Amino acid sequence: MHEKNRYRDQHDFSALCALEPELRPFLTVTPDDRVSLDFSHPRAVYLLNRTLLLRDYKLKHWDIPAENLTPPIPGRLDYIHALHDLCPDTKRVLDIGTGASLIYPILGVGEYGWSFVGSEINATSVKVARALIQFNPSLRRRVEVRQQPDPSRIFDGIIVDGESFDLIMCNPPFFDSREAATLAARKKWEKLGRSDGGLAFGGADRELWTVGGEPSFLRTMIEESATYASRVGWFTTLVSKRGYLKQALAHLEQRQASEVKEIRLAQGNKQMRILAWRY
Template identity: 30%
Template structure:
């Protein structure tokens, strides 16, 4: 019998570590004892564990109500049929945005770090993101929506929580097409002449608009509803981020394919022609027009298969950085995508690093098919693309193996290396992707002299490599550039070979 190779299982993402429920999931028995209204929905399985019927909208709504009250001090309710959010999953999204903002990859819009302002696209009757963001972190929010029911109940949920009500503004989306297109728009697209499907309240207008020009051809399944960001964000407004739980489905029939849960949801909340892909594509198109009005644009994604095309769209419109993550709650997985047009913060080399002539970093979690020689080949390509000369040497021993490369770079080569962009996207999008092209002039002076250094790759245990860099001339005029070059090389190699590790930084 042939021995079958055991496939290496990838570690599954977990709930965000700062999520209130990461170490202490909801205790149904305790909640039932404290809140009599929740008790009728709790039953005990054969294993003696308390459970609820996730297909019962009443049970899921009451669970959300008592969790918001018990753990967050929030009074909350929604009418029958409206989308009922799960608190742990929505908290994951809030904490991911917190990570993005605190990472300082993108510079702050204002100098007051405590004055964070977000925009919740389609806040819904539940208004969950503004309520959680304001109560957990003190963030200010604008929550937008289009239907009267959503606006009425969102306002109620804000006003019944006076401690945070001043932080949240609920804004009605103007569904008039001329509000977006301008006064010179053609008559057939004016508000009075537009044909709206009343059963599809996110304004499924019969005449779609392009975010670039009104005369552009509209692709099949492109978004054709009311404004999302452009036309809703006011002139001169700036936000630290936007967030969105988009309509995931193309029809209510598709939305009802999962019989294991009942979170409710109207057609306006659940359905969009073209599904989430069309909706998020419109957010991307709006972001092209609004550019740096937002520090970060973000959205939840329901299907991992849509990430690749969405990231390709972001590459097409020229964003400066993209981040992705996975949200996990029980058996439910969602993904997050974030992008920005703000130039990334430049990484200034500290005086301590500038004095060091020997640097190193670890490459951990390499895929099985990659070894030291593959890494060294990538190192060689990295430097040769900038025109630097490379000389490859290989030495193998019985226990260890090490490979080294001698690199010589001129002033112009150093500039090219430091401007060499990390690939914005990889074919696989399971982890974070980013693009941060620093310029030589922003990090150090570039005098005229050759820079010579050696890169050594040690392979000692499977899946882990040690990369060392050694400066050959410590007194050279370009020696100060060495730490930045080595730091840049580390970013490139980790992006290419250590995808799982790279995704830990912001998850």
């Protein structure tokens, strides 16, 4: 985990339960006798996230529909800190697929005072994200959400004439179908000795999957990025698998990106890969 991540240490669940008593039934004891949370329950993850965001980012309100993705905050925060390391002078960021949770803008505003445009294809998620902005004064002058009119495009239809960004960030949909996402979650819980775990972080369909899966999404992102080369400092995205990264690097070579970086961060046994490029 990034050295600046405020969640590097174990959560104080007693303190969190004092703020949100509904968390208490989801507490569990690990084999090494630590108090933790049963992360297999989407409701538990949602309550933890809401409590952390209200406490640590001084939000007045945070809520999302039950079917939407509840993002794990420590991992999202690592991406924000890694981008600050990449481009310390960042002021303006485009978040592709910002989602109903608006998580990256909330963290980026709270940690570094960045301004954000968030793009989103789902009309309900756009409505919820815009409501979060209105409910929270800290976000009103720093965050804007735009609906992508064409689900097959990424930057086209979002970046307007004369507009520029220091950074673009993206957490792409990893799967090519809802069934693939569900199967991956089931296999994860089976490895942990659980047969009852589901999509613990939830997720509306287009948050989890897209036609062609992540490789197709990355290919489109790279192809479109060349068109906006003079108006964006760094293009960045998470990449879930080494094989996908290899394909993306080949596409970037074809597009003649002037600089390409792979940034790795570890969270326990999980590796985070960030692909960054500029022209």
